[in-house]
Amino acid sequence: MQIRRALAFLVLLAACGASGGPLARIHSAAGTVDVVLVVADTPDARTRGLMSRKHLPRGRGMLFVFDEEEDHEFWMKNTLIPLDMIFIAADGRIVGVAAEATPLSTAAVGVGHPSRFVLEVPGGWAARRGIKAGDRVELVAVRLP
Secondary structure, three states, X not given: OXXXXXXXXXXXXXXXXXXXXXXXXXXXXXXXXXXXXXXXXXXXXXXXXXXXOOOOOOOEEEEEEEEEEEOOOEOOOOOOOOEEEEEEOOOOEEEEEEEEEOOOOOOOEOOOOOEEEEEEEEOXXXXXXXXXXXXXXXXXXXXXX
């Protein structure tokens, strides 16, 4: 009987989107969507990012957490997959989306607006979800410096 209860609880958690870990809850005109996060909140983790990964599952992403709100730019050197970069201000407002960043490119990718966070998700994901500048992001279970 305990095993059935445990399984029912796990199914309920999965259905509710509860990961137990950090996530970004994005609120847009198209609805609300959760992204399960790996958090890059140290200089080494931010430098490494998603380099050398061959796949990023749907519903997953990497959140870059910076100490200061600045006009951040990224490059895709050693990054093998196209990514959307969602730039987020300290107040949770999306200030821009750099869509379909080119793998292995050393060109600077940014949006020309200050951000405190950058969320990387699979390329094309933001457009498919209707996510754009002005939408809001709620960070759940993310420890901030």
